[in-house]
Amino acid sequence: MPKRDVREGLSEGLRERKRRGTQQRITDAGLRLFIEKGYDAATIDEIAAAAGISRRTFFYYFKSKDEILLSLQSGMGEMIADEVRRAPPDARPLDAIRDAVVKVCASIHTDDMIAIDRLMRSSEAVQARKQASYVQHEETLFAALRERWPDPARSTGLRLVAMLAIGATRLSSDMFSREGGRRPIGEVLRDCFRDLETEIASPCPSLASSATEGG
Amino acid sequence: MPKRDVREGLSEGLRERKRRGTQQRITDAGLRLFIEKGYDAATIDEIAAAAGISRRTFFYYFKSKDEILLSLQSGMGEMIADEVRRAPPDARPLDAIRDAVVKVCASIHTDDMIAIDRLMRSSEAVQARKQASYVQHEETLFAALRERWPDPARSTGLRLVAMLAIGATRLSSDMFSREGGRRPIGEVLRDCFRDLETEIASPCPSLASSATEGG
DNA sequence: TTGAAAATTACACTGAGTGCGATATCAATA
């Protein structure tokens, strides 16, 4: 009698526990070695050895070396999207996202954030993949926005708002890291979004604007 | 008599001509092979052979395989920035950028654009580096914006406007490629920027939307 | 207990990218 696999999420037993353990050990070993010797100098052989597994098993857990770093920020997009889904329906999308981002970022260990950010900066390829993961976040967020404000006429606009919001987040976390975390991330974020609104929304509507003027 | 090295840009002689020729041959060979066999399957050995050079010389011209593709869109950022520098000073930044982007994109062969876009989509690493190059464009554009509107208080806002504009460009070129180039790129771009303004600038768009409800 | 699925491993292979050193070519000068 099959015991109804509905309990999938609970205690998947030894297998699942081991799996999580191994994954964690790889991440820890990787992070430690990256910090110790730099991203490029730390080889997969070393990481695998430090994690107590074989080289081949590493690739069973991670598709590539940079996934170690990428996996650390993979949940962000979903977390922000979830917050947005909970936003009051009469809010402006941009406000809803700002509040969501502030809330999510507040829940992250800032020390780790700075360390990881520094690491990512040390390799061009990783840096590039990080940017790509932001695009992923944009799309996740966009999906949430469309659920909240389903009018298809607004779709493209919402896509851009998602871009913008993730962009502001990117800029904020950048500033935050470069400042060494002196100001709280929430504050940096709010400032960014405020500056954005000042720049976009308010500048004198009196000026002749969108004339299709060739130059 | 040293002939005034000021003429650097003109006909730097045989050496420079050869150099450009080789670079072009590598690019051509690479592009052809990428299209023929796919990005991953085309090896550097093959590309070098097809370009009539040695494998080692390839790396003298390009830092890596993906640089062949990246080099094709490397000028974009500067071109847009130059256009922005020429914009009337009373224009709104976002309008200035939009016009600049429309102008620059109009000068690009769309067939190539679509082909290259498809290629980039075929490799995650290249895709990632492409995103990274957009960030580069953002920064180039931001520099131009700061020259035009130097008020330091607006700096962060302008940084975000640059993000936004490049984002709109990214989205447009994405839509354009996915549409297979049916609509002219300039039109797609304008629509994007218009949708953006509608979504952002208007005080409360959530109430007065024409409910074009679809499935 | 048994059998399927998941996890782990070794081995061999391809291909990107680098370091090094040798040789060739260009461009200018004595």
Place this chain on the structure above:
DNA sequence: TATTGATATCGCACTCAGTGTAATTTTCAA
């Protein structure tokens, strides 16, 4: 013309990331 220095070209050997394959062990459910 010979010399010289910078720029190009090339071959070789190396490291390392990532993959394919196939064999072995471990977990888990029936």
